[in-house]
Amino acid sequence: MRVVAEEEEDMLPSTPGKVKIERAGAMTRQLHRCFASTGTMFLWALFLVAMTATYLSFHSFVDTSSRYFAASWGGLHWERQIRASASPRRPPGSAEGAGLSVLVTGAAGFVGTHCSLALRKRGDGVVGIDNFNKYYDPSLKKARRALLASHGVFVVEGDINDGRLLTKLFDVVPFTHVLHLAAQAGVRYAMENPASYVHSNIAGLVSLLEACKEADPQPAVVWASSSSVYGLNNAVPFSEAHRTDRPASLYAATKKAGEEITHTYNHIYGLSVTGLRFFTVYGPWGRPDMAYFSFTRNILQGKPITVYRGRDHVDLARDFTYIDDIVRGCLASLDTAGRSTGTGGRKRGPAPYRIFNLGNTAPVTVPTLVSILERYLRVNAKRNVVEMPGNGDVPFTHANISLAREQLGYKPTTSLEMGLKKFVRWYLSYYGYNRGTQAFNNL
Numbered sequence: 139m140r141v142v143a144e145e146e147e148d149m150l151p152s153t154p155g156k157v158k159i160e161r162a163g164a165m166t167r168q169l170h171r172c173f174a175s176t177g178t179m180f181l182w183a184l185f186l187v188a189m190t191a192t193y194l195s196f197h198s199f200v201d202t203s204s205r206y207f208a209a210s211w212g213g214l215h216w217e218r219q220i221r222a223s224a225s226p227r228r229p230p231g232s233a234e235g236a237g238l239s240v241l242v243t244g245a246a247g248f249v250g251t252h253c254s255l256a257l258r259k260r261g262d263g264v265v266g267i268d269n270f271n272k273y274y275d276p277s278l279k280k281a282r283r284a285l286l287a288s289h290g291v292f293v294v295e296g297d298i299n300d301g302r303l304l305t306k307l308f309d310v311v312p313f314t315h316v317l318h319l320a321a322q323a324g325v326r327y328a329m330e331n332p333a334s335y336v337h338s339n340i341a342g343l344v345s346l347l348e349a350c351k352e353a354d355p356q357p358a359v360v361w362a363s364s365s366s367v368y369g370l371n372n373a374v375p376f377s378e379a380h381r382t383d384r385p386a387s388l389y390a391a392t393k394k395a396g397e398e399i400t401h402t403y404n405h406i407y408g409l410s411v412t413g414l415r416f417f418t419v420y421g422p423w424g425r426p427d428m429a430y431f432s433f434t435r436n437i438l439q440g441k442p443i444t445v446y447r448g449r450d451h452v453d454l455a456r457d458f459t460y461i462d463d464i465v466r467g468c469l470a471s472l473d474t475a476g477r478s479t480g481t482g483g484r485k486r487g488p489a490p491y492r493i494f495n496l497g498n499t500a501p502v503t504v505p506t507l508v509s510i511l512e513r514y515l516r517v518n519a520k521r522n523v524v525e526m527p528g529n530g531d532v533p534f535t536h537a538n539i540s541l542a543r544e545q546l547g548y549k550p551t552t553s554l555e556m557g558l559k560k561f562v563r564w565y566l567s568y569y570g571y572n573r574g575t576q577a578f579n580n581l
């Protein structure tokens with residue numbers, strides 16, 4: 139302000155009458171300067187605010203991203219885990235060859251866990267992917283993941299609909315095989331949540347096949363179809379040559395669509411494809427939504443069970459197949475798959491396309507299943523028998539396994555009686571029923 143005053147002295151007018159006007163002019167100029175400097179300060183302040191905001195939002199972005207990646211996938215540490223898990227560990231010169239490197243989808247699921255363990259135990263490399271959805275108790279899926287981790291199998295938490303994740307996995311590891319078991323399972327739940335079947339069994343499948351077709355080398359794909367594709371077929375036992383164009387549920391329809399979709403990728407891109415029609419798979423670490431599992435839970439808790447019955451009071455029957463038999467069928471399918479022929483998303487020649495029934499060839503009625511459980515659990519079930527509602531169920535299933543026997547050497551060896559014994563033993567131990575009691579110890 140002092141400088142301004144001196145400047146004013148220099149500019150004093152020669153005529154007194156003008157003083158007032160000149161003073162007023164000087165004040166205006168002073169105000170202008172003052173405002174000008176306030177404006178500059180305001181701009182600086184604005185600039186600082188903008189810088190601070192940018193800094194803060196950048197930090198929050200980095201923070202959010204790192205939390206996102208920490209919770210899901212990405213980063214050098216993650217890639218190292220994937221590579222280690224995917225590396226086959228067969229001894230050099232082993233009779234079975236170099237070993238496979240398998241991406242197992244749905245690895246924290248029932249069949250996925252058993253197959254991943256079996257592959258790991260014989261020295262193959264395995265990486266799992268699972269979205270850990272809440273269709274049934276995710277704590278069981280997490281327990282399965284912990285079991286896999288204890289055997290050196292890493293399971294990525296992610297969805298097969300995430301194309302970026304799949305591409306990344308194939309960038310990190312040249313998988314020789316994909317065992318695709320991720321799916322929305324359950325026949326009756328399709329009436330409650332149809333969209334989830336389209337999401338996993340159609341969109342998810344296409345997303346996975348896209349990644350497989352682009353991968354170099356292309357993996358051979360073995361995947362889980364279902365006995366339910368036979369739908370209204372009543373020629374028994376069900377053979378791969380029978381009609382499968384009359385599904386009785388949306389679940390079955392999506393599995394049938396999967397067979398057609400995989401055929402397209404085989405035809406256009408040269409992907410080696412094997413579809414396995416599983417027949418009501420059961421066993422330890424099983425699915426809580428399935429009858430044998432939920433019946434066991436209810437019987438032990440003294441709650442009633444609902445037993446469906448077919449038309450004319452005919453009991454429903456299933457070709458219940460024990461998990462170890464299914465695992466052997468899956469591994470034999472991987473071993474005999476034959477190569478995919480495409481590279482860079484282009485077919486270079488014909489590749490195998492196969493479909494097999496994996497059943498037990500010995501259907502058992504649902505009331506018989508209940509009786510076996512009652513015997514092992516030493517509790518009588520409170521049966522509530524009702525007519526089968528029109529919910530997608532079929533009255534019976536029965537597999538013809540000649541093709542699988544011939545081409546895969548598949549030979550189921552476990553009766554329902556034997557298999558349920560192993561399941562009940564696992565159930566009681568997992569849920570802590572036989573702690574401190576002798577009641578079930580001789581099972």
Ligand SMILES: O=C(O)[C@H]1O[C@H](OP(=O)(O)OP(=O)(O)OC[C@H]2O[C@@H](n3ccc(=O)[nH]c3=O)[C@H](O)[C@@H]2O)[C@H](O)[C@@H](O)[C@H]1O
Pocket residue numbers: 323324325363364365366416417418419427428429430444445446447454455456504531
């Ligand atoms: O082979 C398959 O492709 C399918 O197998 C399995 O389906 P399902 O054969 O229907 O098995 P599951 O639910 O155990 O019912 C068994 C029996 O118990 C009857 N059932 C069922 C429930 C109940 O409360 N009461 C009852 O009587 C019921 O009516 C049925 O008769 C898989 O879940 C499915 O994902 C798919 O893989």
